[in-house]
Amino acid sequence: MTSSPGLTQRRTMTDLADVSYSRYPDETIPVFARWFGSWQVSVERRALSVPELTRRYDQAAPGWNHTLDRLGFPDAYEAMLRRVLHEEGSDTPGLDGRVLDCGVGTGVLSRALARVSPTPFELDAIDISPRMLERAGHGLRAAGVDVALRQGDVCALPYGDNAFDLVMTAHVLEHVVDPRVALTEMVRVLKPGGLFIASTTRRSVLGMMIHLKWHTHRLTAHAAERLLHDSGLRNVRCLSFDDSPVCRRLSVPCIGRKAL
Numbered sequence: 001m002t003s004s005p006g007l008t009q010r011r012t013m014t015d016l017a018d019v020s021y022s023r024y025p026d027e028t029i030p031v032f033a034r035w036f037g038s039w040q041v042s043v044e045r046r047a048l049s050v051p052e053l054t055r056r057y058d059q060a061a062p063g064w065n066h067t068l069d070r071l072g073f074p075d076a077y078e079a080m081l082r083r084v085l086h087e088e089g090s091d092t093p094g095l096d097g098r099v100l101d102c103g104v105g106t107g108v109l110s111r112a113l114a115r116v117s118p119t120p121f122e123l124d125a126i127d128i129s130p131r132m133l134e135r136a137g138h139g140l141r142a143a144g145v146d147v148a149l150r151q152g153d154v155c156a157l158p159y160g161d162n163a164f165d166l167v168m169t170a171h172v173l174e175h176v177v178d179p180r181v182a183l184t185e186m187v188r189v190l191k192p193g194g195l196f197i198a199s200t201t202r203r204s205v206l207g208m209m210i211h212l213k214w215h216t217h218r219l220t221a222h223a224a225e226r227l228l229h230d231s232g233l234r235n236v237r238c239l240s241f242d243d244s245p246v247c248r249r250l251s252v253p254c255i256g257r258k259a260l
């Protein structure tokens, strides 16, 4: 708990994007902050370190596809991507170009893209968890997707500038202590005019359960939208997992384009 009336930029925590990250030690994430007169009460939580997250996701890998199936994410990702491709029209970059999936997990999002894409694409995928990557490799190759897998951190992507037509990430930004660092990297490797798609766990009762287990950021849709906008993306807008009540309550997808 802290009281510090001088920090006017942290008046409320209704919106993570209003928070001054510089005030937080490197390893903590903001959970709650409110002003009571001249008193500010705030709660921060230690984020899981990358080695600890790696260990936990390695452990979760064998059951990950089953968990996402139960929640309805394969269909929700597919419907969301179908809608994005429809709305962006023939102008959609990436469908016959290079795609990057950041924090690929077992590859559920990329497999959904393969189901809706009218043309094959060249996929790169990165994750910190070797066990997740193993499963992603099997599942994607079985689905006919040509994938190059790398173990690594989304905060230091091992790819060149302006390399990808489409960069996607699902439920990863909320794990990163400062999501702006990961976003800066993801936008760096995206080509000018390229499409960016991110799904994040939203601030909700279900999202609180994720936070309790994984120490994740609790982002509102508005905060996610602002983070994308502040990282240099344009035409940023949030969508909704309309066809799945669970996914809609749990997550929010947002899209944007890198400026030309």
Ligand SMILES: C[S@@+](CC[C@H](N)C(=O)[O-])C[C@H]1O[C@@H](n2cnc3c(N)ncnc32)[C@H](O)[C@@H]1O
Residues within 6 Å of the ligand: 050, 053, 054, 057, 068, 102, 103, 104, 105, 106, 107, 108, 109, 126, 127, 128, 129, 132, 152, 153, 154, 155, 169, 170, 171, 172, 175, 176
């Ligand atoms: C909630 S899972 C989502 C997996 C997949 N995108 C999906 O939608 O099923 C988060 C994934 O991000 C990975 N991850 C977490 N932090 C990461 C980081 N800093 N760099 C790369 N991958 C990370 C985890 O290992 C895990 O596979």
